[in-house]
Amino acid sequence: MxxxxxxxxxxxxxxxxxxxxxxxxxxxxxxxxxxxxxxxxxxxxxxxxxxxxTMKDEFIYHEMMAHVPLVTHGNPERVLVIGGGDGGTLREILKHPVKEAHLVEIDEKVIEASKKFFPTLSVAFEDPRAKVFCEDGIAYVKKFKNYYDVIIVDSTDPVGPAVGLFAKEFYKDIYEALTDGGIFVAQTESPFYYEDLLKKVYSAVSDIFPHAAVYTATIPTYPGSLWTFTMGSKLIDPLTRDISNIPDLNTKYYTPYIHRSCFNLPAFVKAII
Ligand code: AG3
Structure with missing residues (x-):
């Protein structure tokens, strides 16, 4: 069968x-x-x-979620992942010399399943710099002012429990929780199937942050393959950032050339935002 x-x-x-x-x-x-x-x-x-x-292509998404904002920041010490209970994004963050890598995941069963079935991702939870909080990310960020250097929202699609993670109110709280040079990134879905969402998120992020940018990667198992990430930055312009000193991060997708090129959007994506 x-x-x-x-x-x-x-x-x-x-x-x-x-x-x-x-x-x-x-x-x-x-x-x-x-x-x-x-x-x-x-x-x-x-x-x-x-x-x-999936084990075959998770590296693309997780490397692009973590390294683009962390390298753009330059010297992040405290990093937060909202969602991402599998640990993949956290694993990539820990390749940088950060002091604290925190993860807030609402569903502890995702973490448990990762520990059991995805050891190459959940290995991240064993790092002494990693700390996990099983609670609602929306309530969690409200508790912080000027604390995290980078905040990454690794959410599910904008349906059910994740809807609030695509809301302008939430992005305002993230802005407050970030330090002066802080950077925020969220996964923002396929430009083919979620055009309106990308437009809405980009407009909210550019209202709140002095700098907003969208970058893309190609992920075979996500709808439409071409995937978007939206970045908000309080100080550094991600598009002109000097990234000539990128450390070797032992990656399979992300490279300095990818970093430079990922902000170059296809014309139809540029037209959406
Ligand atoms: N978070 C983004 C998943 C979105 C996939 N969407 C879809 N297949 N329709 C993934 C979590 C991995 N850390």
Missing amino acids: ELWFTEMQSKSIKMSYRVKDVLHTEKTEYQNLAVFETEEFGRMLVLDDVVQL
Whole structure:
């Protein structure tokens, strides 16, 4: 018998993966969580029927989530991830000489599943600089003023529990929680399927932050492949930042050339923002 997992990438597009094994399914307090062993992309984490990561291509998303803002900042000491309970973004952050790498994840079951099924990501939680808080990220950031150098929002799609993570009020709280040279990045979905969201987020971020920029990466298992990240910066202009001294970060996607080029947007994306 053949087993397939299908994600509805949009109302009228389905993407199916042949599954070798269903390793885990559970209903958590917040969402349905599943771990599959797929034929093509290896182990896969799925939340509410949406692919969050696969072993084969997770490096692209996680490297771009972490290294673009951290290198743009230049000398981050305290970094916060909101969401990202699998630990992938945290793992990349820890390649930098940061002092504190905090992660606030609402669903502790995601962290547990990662510890069990994704050891190459959850290894990040063992680093003494890493600290995990299992609570609502929206309430968490309100507690801080001028504290974090970089805040990264590694959320699920803007449905259900993640809706508030794409709201202007939340970005204002993030602005306050950041230090003077602080930088914020959020994953902002596919420009093909979430055009309105990208437009809305970019406009909110550019209202709040002196500098706003969008960058892209190509991620095979995310809808539309081309994926966007939106950055807000309090001081440094990400587009003119001198990045000639980028340290070797032992990466598979991110390079200094990628850093320079990822802010160069295709014309149709530029037209959206
Ligand atoms: N967070 C972004 C997942 C978005 C995927 N969307 C989709 N497949 N429709 C991933 C969390 C990984 N740390």
